[in-house]
Amino acid sequence: MRAWRLLAVVGLILAGGEAGAQATSYVQIEAQPTRAEAEERARAYGGAFADVNGFRLSSGWWAIALGPYARPFAAGRLAELRRERLIPADSFLVEARSYGARYWPPEGGVPAAAEPPPGAGAADPGAASAGAAAPAPAGAMLAEARQAEAALGRAEREAVQAALVWAGFYGGAIDGAFGAGTRAAMAAWQADRGHEPTGVLTAGERESLVAGHAAEVAALGLEGVRDEPSGIALTLPLALVEFAGYAPPFVRYEPRGGSGLRIRLVSREGGRPELEALFAALTTAPAMAAAGPQSLAATGFTIEGGAGDGGGLAHVESRGGLIKGYVVEWDGRAAARMPRIRAALGSSFAPFGSHALDAGHGTPLAVDRAALLAGVEPEAPLRARSGVFVDAAGAVLTSAEAVAGCGRILLDGAHPAAVAHLDEVRGLAVLRPRAALSPRAVATLAAPPADLPAAVAVAGYPWGEALPRPVLTFGRIAAAPGPEGAGGRAWLELAALAGDTGGPVLDAGGGVVGLLVAAGGEGGGEADGRLLPAGAAAALDAGALAPVLAAAGVPARDALPAEALAGEDLARLADGMTVLVTCWR
Numbered sequence: 001m002r003a004w005r006l007l008a009v010v011g012l013i014l015a016g017g018e019a020g021a022q023a024t025s026y027v028q029i030e031a032q033p034t035r036a037e038a039e040e041r042a043r044a045y046g047g048a049f050a051d052v053n054g055f056r057l058s059s060g061w062w063a064i065a066l067g068p069y070a071r072p073f074a075a076g077r078l079a080e081l082r083r084e085r086l087i088p089a090d091s092f093l094v095e096a097r098s099y100g101a102r103y104w105p106p107e108g109g110v111p112a113a114a115e116p117p118p119g120a121g122a123a124d125p126g127a128a129s130a131g132a133a134a135p136a137p138a139g140a141m142l143a144e145a146r147q148a149e150a151a152l153g154r155a156e157r158e159a160v161q162a163a164l165v166w167a168g169f170y171g172g173a174i175d176g177a178f179g180a181g182t183r184a185a186m187a188a189w190q191a192d193r194g195h196e197p198t199g200v201l202t203a204g205e206r207e208s209l210v211a212g213h214a215a216e217v218a219a220l221g222l223e224g225v226r227d228e229p230s231g232i233a234l235t236l237p238l239a240l241v242e243f244a245g246y247a248p249p250f251v252r253y254e255p256r257g258g259s260g261l262r263i264r265l266v267s268r269e270g271g272r273p274e275l276e277a278l279f280a281a282l283t284t285a286p287a288m289a290a291a292g293p294q295s296l297a298a299t300g301f302t303i304e305g306g307a308g309d310g311g312g313l314a315h316v317e318s319r320g321g322l323i324k325g326y327v328v329e330w331d332g333r334a335a336a337r338m339p340r341i342r343a344a345l346g347s348s349f350a351p352f353g354s355h356a357l358d359a360g361h362g363t364p365l366a367v368d369r370a371a372l373l374a375g376v377e378p379e380a381p382l383r384a385r386s387g388v389f390v391d392a393a394g395a396v397l398t399s400a401e402a403v404a405g406c407g408r409i410l411l412d413g414a415h416p417a418a419v420a421h422l423d424e425v426r427g428l429a430v431l432r433p434r435a436a437l438s439p440r441a442v443a444t445l446a447a448p449p450a451d452l453p454a455a456v457a458v459a460g461y462p463w464g465e466a467l468p469r470p471v472l473t474f475g476r477i478a479a480a481p482g483p484e485g486a487g488g489r490a491w492l493e494l495a496a497l498a499g500d501t502g503g504p505v506l507d508a509g510g511g512v513v514g515l516l517v518a519a520g521g522e523g524g525g526e527a528d529g530r531l532l533p534a535g536a537a538a539a540l541d542a543g544a545l546a547p548v549l550a551a552a553g554v555p556a557r558d559a560l561p562a563e564a565l566a567g568e569d570l571a572r573l574a575d576g577m578t579v580l581v582t583c584w585r
Contacts, residue, residue, distance in 0.1 A: 024096045025074035026053065026067035029087045035103060037257060038062030042104040044239065048086070048215035054104025062103065068096055084193065086212045088219075145202045149178070160206060163213035164189060166340075220337060222344055227251055229361050230267035231353035232324055235344045237261070240334065248359045249323075260333030261341070266316055266325045267357035272298065275318045279303070280413035282314045282327065296414060296435075300325065309335040313342060317351065324351040381582040382406065384464030386503030387431065388512065389577045391554050394437025395420065396579050397545065398502035399517050400427045406583035411437070413465060413580060421552035426544055427517050430552035431581070441576030443504055444559035445542040446511025448490060452477055458496050458516050458537070459574035460503030470578040472571055473500060475537075477513075489544075490514055492537040503578055505539045509562030510573045514539035 029045070032038035038054055042064050046052045055063045066087070069077050074093055081087045152160075157176035164170035169192075170185035178186075183199035191197040195205060221239025230251050240259035244252040249268035255261055268274070279301050300317035309332030316325030326345060330338055382405070387398030396411060400422060403409055409417045411433055420432040448454070453476040462471055475494020492505070496519035505514035518538040546556040565573065 024068035025071055026055075026065035026069070026094050026096060026099070027074070027078050027081065027087065027091055028063055028065045028094045029091045030064040031057065031061045032064070032257070033061055035062050038064060039104060041239070044218035044221065045215065047218050048211050052104065053102065055099035056101045056103060058100060063094075063099065064104070065094065065099075084208050084212050086208070086215045141202065142198055142200060145198070145200045148203045149200055149206075159210050159213075160186075160201070163209045166213045166216065166343075167209070216340065220340060220344075224348070226352075227265060230265055230324070230357040231322070231351055231355050232265050232267055232326075233348070233350045233352055234265075234326065235348035236263065237337070237341050237344065240337070240341075246357065246361050248357050248361055251357065258333065260310075260331040260335075261337075262329045263345075264327040266323065266327060268323050268359075269321055269356045270323045271318070271321060275300070275316070275323055276412075276414040278316060278323065280410065283408075283410065283414075283416070311335075311338075315346070315349065319351070320354070322351070322354075322356050324356065325349075381410075381464070381584050383583045384461060384499055385501050385581045385583070386460035386470065386499065386516070387411070387579040387581045388443045388459075388502075388504040388515070389437075389439035389441065389579060390430070390443050390549055390556075392439070392442060394433045394439055395552070395554050396431040396433075396581065397443070397515060397549065398429055398431060398579075398581050399515070400424060400429045401517075402502045402581050403429050403431070403583055408584040410582045410584065411579050413582060421548065423548045423551065426540060426548060428515070428540065428545070428548045430548065430554060439577060441573055442557060443512040443577055444510075444557040445546060446507055446509070446513050446559035447543075448477060448513045448541050449507060453493070455508060456492065456494075456513060457506050457570065457574070458492070458494060458500050458503050458539075459506060459578040460496065460500030460516065461578075461580045462497035462499045464499045465580065465582065469575055470503070470580075471500075472574055489517075490539045490541050492516075492539055493535060494537055495535050496537045500537075502581060504574070506570065506574060508564035508570075509559070510565055510570055511559030511562065512542060512545075514541045515545055 030038075030041055032041060042052050042054045045064060049066055051066050051068075053065050053067060055065065057063050066077075066081070067074070078091065078093055082089060082091065154176040157178060158174050160178075161170060161172070161174045161176070161182060164182070164185045165174065167189060169188045170182060172179075172181040172185075186201055187197040187199040189209060190199075190201070190205065193205075193208075201209065219239065220237040222235050223238045224233065225236050225238075226233040229246065232251070236253065238256075240256055240261045241253040241263050242256045244254040246252070249266055251265035251267065253263040253265075266278070276296070279296050282303055283305075299319065300323075301314070302316075303312070303314040305312045310330060312330075313328045314325065316323060326349065328341070328345065334341075383402065385398060385402035387396040387402065389395070390397045394411070394415070396417065403419055403422075409419070409431060411417050411431070415437060416434040417431040418434070419429050421430040423429070449456075455474070455476050457472045457474045459470045459472055461467065462473070473494050473496050475492055475496075478491045478493050490505075490513075496503075496516060498519055500519050501516055503516050504512045505516060507513050516537055516539050549556045
């Protein structure tokens with residue numbers, strides 16, 4: 001039970017007294033901690049109900065209720081309103097004597113008493129009589145419904161279609177034309193409510209449908225917002241969030257009244273690199289930690305994540321050098337309302353203008369590379385290592401250590417991947433991206449040089465995500481195999497760092513003669529349980545890589561004899577085939 005619900009019940013208990021045989025009851029639908037908040041909510045509910053009342057509770061909270069109802073009808077009214085989903089599911093009955101002073105309607109206003117719910121008359125001993133009229137025949141009722149429908153104006157018909165869309169029964173145009181799609185939607189709504197599925201709403205059914213839509217819209221405070229500085233228009237649940245300022249590239253909306261909902265509008269200039277960086281940062285944010293569906297394209301991306309009742313959603317579009325979208329985070333307090341909120345955001349989001357939020361507007365966020373970003377602090381990866389593309393669809397070969405214990409794996413900071421094959425004996429792993437990639441270069445395997453020592457270079461990301469491109473570290477294959485050099489392991493003399501692990505070892509012609517599996521670095525490293533001295537590294541030669549690729553279903557590509565490449569050409573080739581591999585919780 002929600003905290004305000006619990007306080008409301010406590011207030012009723014403190015009011016004391018025997019239940020007694022009271023003549024009237026109310027349906028309590030909400031309570032708020034302050035009068036101002038309660039009056040705002042009562043006013044919103046007044047748009048859907050004519051019998052909204054507000055009372056002070058002895059607990060200090062402020063109740064919002066519907067009624068009063070004659071006691072024999074009260075339970076039926078509560079059941080009807082719940083069934084029609086016009087009120088919160090945890091609404092309950094309260095005897096009139098349990099309330100304190102009335103604060104709503106304001107002085108001079110009088111709420112209209114509600115009509116008894118359909119069928120409730122049988123519960124009233126005085127309602128039944130020998131002269132009561134019999135129900136109209138079904139055919140007569142349908143004819144009456146058609147006649148009433150024919151009298152509707154366009155706005156009233158559009159209101160019915162909008163309510164059907166909201167209820168999840170209609171996906172067509174809101175044009176006021178009751179065609180086959182609208183008829184089918186009305187019949188489905190009737191069947192869902194236990195009514196005769198005629199496809200023509202009676203006046204009572206139509207009122208119930210439209211009032212239900214209005215009540216839910218009022219409860220969320222859905223309202224169109226057009227934010228000129230960011231160039232974004234959309235519908236926001238302003239009963240649950242409130243504007244909190246500009247922090248470029250974001251427009252911030254913080255939770256209202258402990259709603260558990262937070263929304264960020266995203267607006268900035270940028271192209272593909274900025275879009276990918278934003279995607280990478282958001283996929284590692286805590287709200288997105290338990291990943292759901294993800295998609296990254298040249299025109300934008302959508303990310304869903306969550307755990308338990310909480311979660312996150314990001315939708316971003318990229319057009320004409322502008323990146324615009326929204327990021328939503330919620331916890332258990334807002335979880336039940338998220339389907340409606342998501343639908344409202346998705347159907348209304350409309351970027352406009354040829355501008356983005358100016359970096360000097362408001363208070364910019366003081367964050368680094370990811371300052372693009374989400375209003376949520378991105379996590380740091382468990383580790384960042386290197387890898388190499390081994391086929392045209394983006395399969396990557398890397399070290400097993402790079403992906404050990406990872407909850408999620410990203411390639412180049414933006415592309416989710418999974419382990420397709422793990423060779424624990426050799427310490428290698430083959431990764432497959434969730435969506436196929438198009439690498440600019442693919443590794444070709446070459447035999448190690450016959451004459452040792454021989455010049456080689458390792459391509460990798462020695463400092464992880466700090467640099468946007470791989471680094472070439474030059475050295476040589478040692479003349480002697482070193483300690484326990486069997487099994488395809490070669491020993492290198494070069495100053496590689498841990499981030500280079502998994503990167504390709506290239507000969508002068510750009511062929512991959514091995515894969516780095518351990519680096520001594522500046523302070524030394526470890527391979528096979530032994531400490532490597534600084535300036536030493538271990539690699540598996542191409543002969544050990546080929547069986548691992550074959551086991552993963554990746555045909556190995558053999559390098560053709562090639563002349564030595566100029567330094568800039570070797571760097572360009574390495575840049576096209578080398579991959580940043582990040583491991584996340």
